[in-house]
Amino acid sequence: MGDTDRRPETAEALIRTLYAEHGRSLLAYATRLTGDRAAAEDVVQETLVRAWKHADDLLDGKGSVRGWLLTVARNLVTDRARARAVRPAEVAEVEDRPPVEGDHSESVVNTMVVMDALDQVSPEHREVLVQLYYRGRSVTEAAKELGVPPGTVKSRSYYALRALRAVMAGPEAEVAR
Known part of the structure; x- marks a missing residue:
């Protein structure tokens, strides 16, 4: 044992x-x-x-x-x-998704890194990034969904991407600046 x-x-x-x-x-x-x-x-x-x-x-x-x-x-x-x-x-199975093929671990790791980084930005920034990049909405659609003006969505997305890059770069990037 x-x-x-x-x-x-x-x-x-x-x-x-x-x-x-x-x-x-x-x-x-x-x-x-x-x-x-x-x-x-x-x-x-x-x-x-x-x-x-x-x-x-x-x-x-x-x-x-x-x-x-x-x-x-x-x-x-x-x-x-x-x-x-x-x-x-026994019953007709509907396959509407592609079969699992090959090793796609790199894309999975990248997804997990981005998910972890998204957890570290502000809720407002996260909401904008989710609307624009994960749900594929336009600035106008995201603004309507979030209840803010389109200019606010543009501004938040700019600062959200900067914050996300900083989080993903890690603390060693801060020292290098």
Whole structure:
């Protein structure tokens, strides 16, 4: 038996910490892969169960914990897709999303970095960026949605992008200036 059997409180604390630190990103990633929030929640739960079972490997400090979690989640989604593909369909399944193909970890990491950076800018800046870049709205549409004049949307987007760049550059960029 592994160390996790002798230290269940350590493994449980690890899972709580993993969920607190990576749960949101993991759910966003799984939702993107599955296209279904409920299925994504199942994938996150199973990923955390596997993390609990392999707590010793995660505690040894080798490699990226987030990378490990994302890999497990991707493998679970892939395994589920393969299982659906080999079993006969009892009811016609509608596939309106592309199958999971290849390794797109770089785009996932970039998305997570941007999501983390968005959490660090002001709510007003975040709202404008979400409206313009994630929802694809024009300045006029975003202004209407946010209940502010179009000039305010333009100004906020300018300063929001500056703030986002500063957050993403990190503290070492501040020292270099």
